[in-house]
Amino acid sequence: MQETPLDIQLKTLPESPGVYQFYDKNDVILYVGKAKNLKKRVTSYFVKNHEYGKTRVLVRKISSIKHVVVPTETDALLLENNLIKKFKPRYNVLLKDDKTYPWICIKNERFPRVFPTRKVIRDGSEYYGPYTSMKTIRTLLDLIKGLYSLRTCNYDLSAAKVENGKYKVCLEYHLGNCKGPCEGLQSQQSYDEQIAAIREIIKGNFKDSLQQFREQMKAYAAEMKFEDAQRIKEKIEVLENYQVKSTVVNPKISNVDVFSIISDEGYGYVNFLQLSFGSIIRAHTVEMKKKLDESDKELLELAVTEIRNLFHSRSKEIYVPFKINVGEDVKVTVPKLGDKKRLVELSERNARFYKQERFKQIKITDPDRHTNRIMAQMKSDLRLSREPRHIECFDNSNIQGTNPVAACVVFKDGKPSKKDYRKFNIKTVDGPDDFASMEEVVHRRYRRLLEEGEELPQLIVIDGGKGQLSSALKSLDLLGLRGKIAIIGIAKRLEEIYYPDDPVPMYLDKRSETLKIIQQLRNEAHRFGITFHRNKRSKSAIGSELENIDGIGKKTAEELYRNFKSVKRIKEASLESLTEVVGASKAAKIYKALH
Incomplete structure (x- = not known):
């Protein structure tokens, strides 16, 4: 039997890490995958009996294979992720792009502004995020605004223009929300110290700001400036209250990502928590539609790579519920007990709640999908x-x-x-x-x-x-x-x-x-x-009670029940009503016996 071009391709695949791409007869890309060993992984598609129908259909459609050899598994993960985003193959799981997520920007300028944005401009400005909702950003910016006096105007506050008196203070200055750097009433050093503290708060580190405010409060109190001391005390309370709400278990857990997955027959739900100094600074859950009956391990590996890219995470360690392979650059920890274990459980709980909410929404908006999912699950x-x-x-x-x-x-x-x-x-x-x-x-x-x-x-x-x-x-x-x-x-x-x-x-x-x-x-x-x-007992009871009356038989009892429906109604019926059903003679006997 003559070998096909596909057979030859399979025999000549290298035993190295890399990415493979399946194409159909029209040269349309069907699927992109990564492999620790290209030859073993790709060959497995053609030698196994696949239980899942879509996988069998995919294999039948494959006409040619392309592959890219890379130095490490990490490179394979990143390349696979980029190719899936670029080509959007039919049989690959897709995740939402990050184009619409909001960021916090610290503008690259003298006396930097701090504001939310959905556009990332490469002008040297600092961007923190992306965040999963604008509500989170507003909460954080309201906190910062309550703690520090920042300018909101978009003036060019160059040293020359400030010295020449080009600008005048606005209403924000008179309200106490800005210290007037436009007229040189606040030094650049003082303003930059505020920006440095804000950077740490955005990262989840409240320690330095709290320490600085406590020292200020004590200094004001020592100078008998009690109103100023009270104002600083209120800022400390605001910061501590925010920290309590965002602290999970242990302030020593810092710069860590937590992932978990809950799945059913058709979908996987992956939750992501990002921790910094013991606080959750980001939480996000994604829904992933299974294309080829992917396992939880496969879905989680894909999601970890994609979500870390999406949110530009540089954490060197991740906590997950089971061992996964996401490359050599990240330490994978499967916690067994303590605070770390509780974090994974918290992530799983978030994923489960998200799944339940999605089910409720789908039940209303797409009842057919809800039914299909329930039937597949059963x-x-x-x-x-x-x-x-x-x-x-x-x-x-x-x-x-x-x-x-x-x-x-x-x-x-x-x-x-x-x-x-x-x-x-x-x-x-x-x-x-x-x-x-x-x-x-x-x-x-x-x-x-x-x-x-x-x-x-x-x-x-x-x-x-x-x-x-x-x-x-x-x-x-x-x-x-x-x-x-x-x-x-x-x-x-x-x-x-x-x-x-x-x-x-x-x-x-x-x-x-x-x-x-x-x-x-x-x-x-x-x-x-x-x-x-x-109902049957009731019929039987009224039947026996009526049949004990002289001159009343089974047929008469059944006729009464058919008309009045219950024992109570027969007893409550008037003599005239009974007469209409069974005649005057029998009605008189029944009425007398029941009353």
């Missing part, structure tokens, strides 16, 4: 071969063996389909035998669906443990449906999930949406069954 959690778009749940109801009934509720796409609910009077079982009752109703339900050619469910849920599940399985065996419909039992005590032929139950996460839907099914079946049982 398929994965319950180890099913198909998504459970149609689920049916059975529950028995009897009190001391009287009036035994059963209920079947139906959920479609995770929501109740009440028109498909069914109730059953138990016909073949005497006494309170839940197992035999379950066997009867399951058999009756699916025999009828088969006879009528109706759609069968993908999943059956039995309210009960191993005993009820075994009884339901007997009926499926008789009908030849064993293996064609997935079936599970849910026990009430600890919410254990039982599978056929498996004595060990499965326990789902108590917060999982899969368990919540199963619980909703079980509760709805119980409610529907109890309502039916109560």
